[in-house]
Amino acid sequence: MCGHLFIDVSEQTRANDSRRIPTKAGEINERALHFLKALIERHIRDGQPVGSRTLAKDAGLDLSPATVRNVMADLEDMGLVSSPHTSSGRVPTVSGYRLFVDSLLTVSPMEQDDVNVLRSGLEFNGDPKALIETASRLLSGVTHMAGLVMVPRHERDVFRQIEFVSLSGTRVLAILVTGEGEVHNRVIYTDKACSPAQLQQASNFLTEMFTGQDINTVRRRLVDDLKRTHRHMDQLMARAMEMAQRVMETAEHRDDVLIAGQTNLMEFEELATMERLKSLFDAFTEKRQILDLLDRCIEADGVQIFIGYESGYELLDDCSLVTTTYRVENEVLGVLGVIGPTRMDYQRVIPVVDVTAKLLAAALRQQP
Amino acid sequence: MCGHLFIDVSEQTRANDSRRIPTKAGEINERALHFLKALIERHIRDGQPVGSRTLAKDAGLDLSPATVRNVMADLEDMGLVSSPHTSSGRVPTVSGYRLFVDSLLTVSPMEQDDVNVLRSGLEFNGDPKALIETASRLLSGVTHMAGLVMVPRHERDVFRQIEFVSLSGTRVLAILVTGEGEVHNRVIYTDKACSPAQLQQASNFLTEMFTGQDINTVRRRLVDDLKRTHRHMDQLMARAMEMAQRVMETAEHRDDVLIAGQTNLMEFEELATMERLKSLFDAFTEKRQILDLLDRCIEADGVQIFIGYESGYELLDDCSLVTTTYRVENEVLGVLGVIGPTRMDYQRVIPVVDVTAKLLAAALRQQP
DNA sequence: GCTTAGCACTCTCGCGAGGAGAGTGCTAAC
C-alpha cells in the first residue's frame, strides 16, 4: 500500500550468494562475508566487541568457535575488523562498515509506526519553513540521533516583489520577496532621505521590471544596468537599483542547515567524552563544516553514507552521516539526513532518511 | 574616562566593617564574614573544598588553623558552608553565595582589555538584530560561560507598514513592519484570489489607517472594527483587516532569547555529567524555561543574580544566572546575562554583564 | 574568654595484588 516509499537499493543491497567480492587485501569468500555481516549486526545491537563463541551462535551456521576464530583472523588480516586489545572480541573497522553498507545490508521496510509518525508530521501545511524544521525534528526523533536538513541556495528562485519602507533618518528597510514567499530584508543607509511616495515609486518600478524573473538574471541585470546607464537614469531609480542590489546580497547567503536533536548524541557512550562532544557541538553551531559536507551530497543519487573518517573531518571520526537529496520534479531542493555514531543501525536509519526525503518532497510539491 | 560604565552597587557591595548581619541562624560577626569571603573567593579560584590551614593563610589575619576551624564550624551551623564529607574542607552553600553576593562582594572595575573587546564589538552598526547577537556572543566570549540576550515582546512597538504579496493560488504573503525595521511575515490562505492591485489597495488602506500607532492599539482596533462594522465594510477591506490580524499573531510570539557559547559549559567539571548537560542543553534549545526566567528579571533594577536552586528550575541547580536589563531612555528593551556554574567569578562577571548592557543600550540608542 | 597546640579520628585517593571472566592463537587430532 505504500510500496513507493520503500527505497530501491537493489543493486547494492543483496548479499550476493556466490560471487566473491574483491577487497584491498584480496578476495573474500561467502562464508567470511556472512560472518562479517553477523558480527556487525551484533556489534550494532549491543556495542560490545564480538567474540568467537558469540558469533558462532549468532551466525547460525553450526560451526565451532575455533573455526570462527580462523575466519575472524582472516577478516582482521583484510582490515575489516580489529580487536581493541589482544584478547577481546572483534569490532568492525571503517572498511568493514563500508563493505557492510555497500554489499551486505538487508534494508527492511520501515516499521509502520515510524512511517505513521513521519507521514502525519509531514503533512502539507503551507509553510515550507515549518515543514523543513519538522523534517529535521522528525529525523532526530525517529532515529534518536541528530537530524539535518539543508535548505540550499535557491538558485532558481524567482523575483517576486520588492518593497521599501522608510525608517527614521536616512534609513530604509528593503524587503525582497522571492519564490514561494521567502522574505529577505535589510536596513540600508541612503545618502539622502526619501519620501514614502518616492519609495513606493521605486518599488513599483523595480517590481514591474523584474517580477517573475530568475533571481540570478535580476542580479546580473542590476549590475549591468547600473554600470551602463548610470548617468542617463533618473537619480531615484538609480538609487532604488542600488538598494535592490544590497538586499540581494543578504538573500544570497540564505543557504542554511537546520539541526535538531543534537543532544541525542550525548547518549551514545562512544561519543561521550566532553572533548569530542564539545567540538561536535561547536561544529553544529558554527554550521560551516556541516554545510560543506551536505553540499558534497547534493550531486549524489540515492542514499549517501559517510562512515567515520570518510567525511574528512576529524571531529566526525566516530560519527557516520546518512544523507539523501529531496527533490521536486527531479530538481534537487536540498539534502537531509542524520548524524550519529559510526555504530548506528544503518538498516533502520537508511529507510528513515529515504522516506523522510520522499515525504518532505511530496509535502513541498503540494504547494502549487 | 569610562567611569559611567562601572556599575553602581554601592548599597550592596561594601563589606560593612562593624555592623553585624543577621542571618537565618543568628547574627554573624565581622570576622566570620571575613573568613566566609576569603573562603568563597578561594573556592571560586580553585574549585576545591577549602581547609582550615589554607583559609588561615589566605585570610591574612594571622590566626591558627584551630581558630579558623571554630569559625568554620559556626559558618556551617549557620548554613553558609558545608563539607562534602566528614574530613574535607568546606564549600559554600547557596546561602553562603547569597550572602557573599549581597554583602561581601568587592566589585572591581573591568579589565581594560575586556572593556575594549566589548566596546569594539558593540559599535553601532545599524542592524539591531546583529547587535543583539553580538552582545550574546561577547558575553559568552568574555566570561567563558553561556551568554543570553532576550529580545522582549515589543509591546510599545509602533505599526509602520503592512504589505501583501500575492503568491500562487489563493495564498497571500503578509508582511508587517514594526518599530525600527522589524519584519514579520506569514503566508495566509484566503478564500478568494486577490489581484495585485487589490492587495496594493488593501495595504495602502491599512498602512494609512494605522501607521505610527502603537501595535497593541492596532490589534485592539482591528478586533473591534471587524466585529462592529463587518457588514457595512467593503469586502476587500474586511479581508485585508483579517489578514492583518493573522500576521500580527506571528508578531506576538516574536519574543525570543539568543543563546551563545553553550558549549563553554561543558568545560566546567561541576557540570560535566552527561545527564545534567543534556537537560541543560535541551532547555537551551527549548528556550521556554530560559525565557520565563529572564522574564522575571525584567522588572528588577540593576544586576540580578540567581544562585543554584534559587532559579526554581531543578536543571539549573548547579548553575547561577547573572542578568540585568538594558534600556533606552529609561524604557526596558530587554534582559541580558550569562549562565554558568554556581562557582563562577561573580566579581568579574557582574561588571561584564553590567557594562555589556550599557554598551548595547548605547549602541541601540544611536539609531535615531 | 578567646586562642592554640595536640591528638585521635575519618574520609578520600591512588596503588598494587589477586581472581574471575572473556577471548585469543596455536597445535594436534579428527
Add this chain to the structure above:
DNA sequence: GTTAGCACTCTCCTCGCGAGAGTGCTAAGC
C-alpha cells in the same frame, strides 16, 4: 577443512593498605 584442548593475555572488579588532608575535641596558655 573443522574442532577440541590448552596456555596465555588482557580487562575489570574488588579489596586492602597507606599517605594525605582535614576535622572535632580537649586541655593548656595568654
